[in-house]
Amino acid sequence: MESKINKAEIAKDALKAIQEIEDVVKVENLVKDNKIEWKDGDKTYRVRKPSYGERQEADGARRKRYLEMIKDDTYLFKKQWMELYKGKGVNIAEKENKIQSLQSDIKTLLLRLATTELPNDITLLKTEILKLRAEQIQISMEITDLLNHSIEDQLMLYVNSYITYLVFEKSEPEDTKQGDNPWRRIYKSFAEFQTSSDKCIDSAFSYMSYLIYSYEEKK
């Protein structure tokens, strides 16, 4: 019985080790260049870092979309949403201050943790830090949800989608002469990309987050 358990445990550990090796190989592959390739069935897709021309095209699309949004009265800036929420008793500025204050508490605890060598104290401090972090994330998610429809957030979503549309490609070697680039943009237009229900778009979005900082992060 005991040997059976040991065997099962060893097999579990071995599987974990194999998984870790696979993860490392995968990450090494993701880091080697600024493109990410993946297979789905018999098709090979990729996303890549946008070229200068593509970034300019995305900037143009953003500018156009921004103008449309500010002409439309149903779109509001973050500050306007915050005022509206305040009138309904939801104070976002206070929530942001709470995040800052939690950050300050976390910093104090981290500095204590750095110089603590007693195992019990280390465990207690780590638990407290994780608790405060969880609280911080919770408030941050609440703010994100509340401001989800703001011009800033909608514009960021739009630009990230537009860039993904520009760099989302499929390999078509059978339609390519030898020596030519086999990669083709998948969607003919952004409108087509936006209305597509292809599940591969979700993978493309996910991989893009490893390639570029979002529009808001760049600002």
Place this chain on the structure above:
Amino acid sequence: MIFDTLQNLCKSNEHQIIYHRVKEIGSLCLFENNRDLSKLQIMYLYYLELFAVLFQDLNMDEKYISEEVINDPIRREAYLLYRKERRNKNTDNDTGKHIDSSHGDGSVIFRKK
């Protein structure tokens, strides 16, 4: 998850050796692309430098650093914060004295999402 693996990769002997060789031999390239680095590549460089700093402190027997600290993400963060505060205090107390920035915190800017 992917960022945990990336950190483990940068912490490994193999990648630390690559990092030091690339720093010594300018013509060695880490990536297939020389420019237009991806977010993941920027983070990879950041973590390589960060772990190089931590291992250097460990080798120099700096206070409060150990293998255990390096392997624990929260304690690692705590040590780096403590290290930064200590360095800031030293700079304040020692204005005018040249500080070698090559061994400081990562020179690559990293912004957390």
